[in-house]
Amino acid sequence: VGVMYAEVRRPCRVMILVNPNSGRCQTMQLFTGHVQGMLTEASVPYTLVITEAKNHARDVVKKADLTQWDALVIMSGDGLLFEVINGLMEREDWEQAIQTPIGILPGGSGNALAASVHHYSQAPPAWNEELLLSCGFMLCKGLVGAMDLVSVHLPSRKRLFSFLSIAWGFVADVDIESEKYRHVGGIRFLMGTLVRLATLRVYQGRLAFLPVDETSNVPKGKSNSTSPPPSMCSSLPCRHIPSSPNQNSVLRCSSRNQNTISKSTETQSDGQTKVLLSDSLLPSLDQPVPESWTVVKDEDFVLVLAIYQSHLAEDLLAVPGAMVDDGAIHLFYVTAGISRPALLRLFLAMEKGAHLDCGCPYLVYEKVKAFRLEPLSPQGVITVDGETVEYGPVQAQVHPGIARLICG
Ligand code: ADP
Ligand code: MG
Numbered sequence: 001v002g003v004m005y006a007e008v009r010r011p012c013r014v015m016i017l018v019n020p021n022s023g024r025c026q027t028m029q030l031f032t033g034h035v036q037g038m039l040t041e042a043s044v045p046y047t048l049v050i051t052e053a054k055n056h057a058r059d060v061v062k063k064a065d066l067t068q069w070d071a072l073v074i075m076s077g078d079g080l081l082f083e084v085i086n087g088l089m090e091r092e093d094w095e096q097a098i099q100t101p102i103g104i105l106p107g108g109s110g111n112a113l114a115a116s117v118h119h120y121s122q123a124p125p126a127w128n129e130e131l132l133l134s135c136g137f138m139l140c141k142g143l144v145g146a147m148d149l150v151s152v153h154l155p156s157r158k159r160l161f162s163f164l165s166i167a168w169g170f171v172a173d174v175d176i177e178s179e180k181y182r183h184v185g186g187i188r189f190l191m192g193t194l195v196r197l198a199t200l201r202v203y204q205g206r207l208a209f210l211p212v213d214e215t216s217n218v219p220k221g222k223s224n225s226t227s228p229p230p231s232m233c234s235s236l237p238c239r240h241i242p243s244s245p246n247q248n249s250v251l252r253c254s255s256r257n258q259n260t261i262s263k264s265t266e267t268q269s270d271g272q273t274k275v276l277l278s279d280s281l282l283p284s285l286d287q288p289v290p291e292s293w294t295v296v297k298d299e300d301f302v303l304v305l306a307i308y309q310s311h312l313a314e315d316l317l318a319v320p321g322a323m324v325d326d327g328a329i330h331l332f333y334v335t336a337g338i339s340r341p342a343l344l345r346l347f348l349a350m351e352k353g354a355h356l357d358c359g360c361p362y363l364v365y366e367k368v369k370a371f372r373l374e375p376l377s378p379q380g381v382i383t384v385d386g387e388t389v390e391y392g393p394v395q396a397q398v399h400p401g402i403a404r405l406i407c408g
Pocket of ligand 2: 077078079080108110386
């Protein structure tokens with residue numbers, strides 16, 4: 001059985017978190033102009049929470065009584081969703097909390113998840129207001145499916161949860177440097193790419209990964225494949241489950257990857273034990289990677305990009321065949337030696353998802369469950385979901401289908 005969708009309960013109570021300063025600072029106007037009427041028409045009761053600063057949304061969802069909400073919707077860029085997911089995972093009741101359906105309405109300059117959700121629905125590509133309308137429509141329909149999350153270990157032993165990407169080198173630098181062009185919207189990435197190309201550099205580091213076991217029932221994908229696996233919504237049954245009063249405020253759904261979540265316990269300073277999500281594939285960062293992992297021979301990179309949605313930005317289709325719960329991290333790297341024109345060609349081809357068809361010998365694609373990246377360059381930028389994190393060795397593993405996303 002493939003993915004099954006559940007519906008958000010009707011009438012459902014939706015908390016919409018809006019970042020008024022994301023993108024071109026027009027999020028509120030976009031909301032009142034395009035979304036409000038749609039929600040009223042569809043009789044979706046909602047409460048607006050307008051964020052006041054960074055981490056406001058994180059604190060709100062950390063403290064919220066989630067039995068009062070059937071969905072948490074983010075109207076911003078990917079950065080605000082990153083906060084919300086980490087806020088949910090920091091809760092004592094994370095296992096339940098992360099089951100709250102999450103929706104996305106593009107309001108930022110980096111709207112990769114919104115573009116991905118739209119792509120999974122198999123609709124023709126859309127941008128700007130059209131993408132917003134599509135996501136608003138999906139919210140009104142309220143179909144919910146499972147979404148993979150990736151746990152990320154940072155040098156300080158801190159752990160984060162990620163729904164989109166981990167980047168180092170060219171992509172991370174462009175992402176951060178282009179923040180200053182945020183007011184121009186999504187085109188900031190193209191501007192940033194052109195600027196960075198002029199100062200193209202090599203990043204030294206070590207990369208190792210655990211490949212997806214292609215003998216398992218996960219859809220197959222091979223390196224440099226030109227034929228993507230089937231998209232999520234094409235062949236899968238769509239099941240509407242009626243609401244029952246003794247259920248939690250939202251309905252269950254299942255996924256092709258509904259694994260048993262592996263957990264461990266930790267004794268806290270107050271003597272209480274806390275149940276944690278355990279990263280069973282990852283050794284400690286100071287230990288060598290297991291024998292079963294592949295160690296990349298190259299140590300000179302132009303970029304390393306791990307992505308687990310189809311889109312890296314509204315107009316960058318990184319993994320045409322990615323699915324929201326395919327249980328895989330799509331790992332790309334470009335090794336040193338690539339020319340500026342060849343790198344530009346890759347990014348231009350990515351607008352149509354055709355970069356793997358360029359036959360570029362410097363671009364490698366691997367489908368993995370876990371990876372480790374150890375930068376050797378003393379300084380640099382690593383981003384998780386487009387946000388800068390501590391620089392240094394990082395590792396990550398996928399947790400198939402542990403979150404739930406309004407999509408389809
Ligand atoms: P964009 O795509 O424009 O970058 P994001 O959603 O990624 O939009 O938000 C950018 C950053 O702004 C995030 O790090 C988020 O935490 C932060 N943020 C959230 N609310 C506010 C606010 N009210 N004012 C300023 N920054 C905020
Ligand atoms: Mg952002």
